[in-house]
Amino acid sequence: MGHEGQRIGGAVGEAAAPLAERLRERGLRLTPQRRRVLAAVAALEHATPEAIGARLREEAGAEGSAPDASTVYRNLELLEQLGLVWHTHLGKGAPVYHASEHPHPHVVCASCGEITSVAPDLLDDAAERLAADLGFTVDVGHVALSGTCRACRERAGSEIP
């Protein structure tokens, strides 16, 4: 499962500062676990809670201790409330988290699972139509469009010529 996708924003370093600030605003504490979870989400670009946990374990190595799974879940939820990460539900039971300055939609290949970030304005037209017709406001950051990526389509094409 590859993971390229266009980078649209959200470098690792940028997220660290807002974290301390937003936590303070709410009287919450800046713990090393929170730093690490946010860093992992940012570094992995698109990751499930499990993958984030694995990454943290990896970073910690054999000696150091990685945050517990429950801590990862709790902090992902918190970080999302703070507006520092977003999550989307894709296939089966795999929510995907990603850190970014600006919300943007994603496309997911149903065949290989590759996730790609796309331009924030992709859905502007659709969003306008929905607002006009139904009074529905689309939350662009949570949108994931499923379909088939170029690589998988070409592969399928060559297998059944």
Added chain:
Amino acid sequence: MGHEGQRIGGAVGEAAAPLAERLRERGLRLTPQRRRVLAAVAALEHATPEAIGARLREEAGAEGSAPDASTVYRNLELLEQLGLVWHTHLGKGAPVYHASEHPHPHVVCASCGEITSVAPDLLDDAAERLAADLGFTVDVGHVALSGTCRACRERAGSEIP
């Protein structure tokens, strides 16, 4: 949690005929369970596997026996392969199935959970852009856009004036 939404196609009766036909094409069997599961999906418009199971139990009453949960899951998967139902992942671990003649996208209110079917061409522009830019083919039937419905937005507005 209300459930209206525009009806775009897919009456209960229409789906029954294709079922027998498509099963036969593949040398599979038409069982009462398969009929019932398909009927329940069509009747509920938008339902989780659990809700479908509940509905079947309800229909069966105290005496009759409803299909087992595992049978529901197996058949939902089968029906999807046959192209008779579609599923989308919305909030948490809640896949939603719906039967329809023609695939179309959905919008889901993150606040009240209401699911609404929308016009099939809503995403045509976006799909074209993705095809041109990334070679990505969107599967419109699996798309769910999350956001806030009119009712919830108005409610939120009046609570925090």
Added chain:
DNA sequence: CTCGTTGCAAAGGATTTGCACAAGT
């Protein structure tokens, strides 16, 4: 110091899987 946080362990809920029996064709 004081209260938010973490780790651990155990509970939960939703799907899935193995198998022997039941049932379409």
Added chain:
DNA sequence: ACTTGTGCAAATCCTTTGCAACGAG
């Protein structure tokens, strides 16, 4: 008859929760 499909029960997987100890402010 021949296979596919079903029900049941057990096994998984992912996530959540209760609680005592820990540590940030």
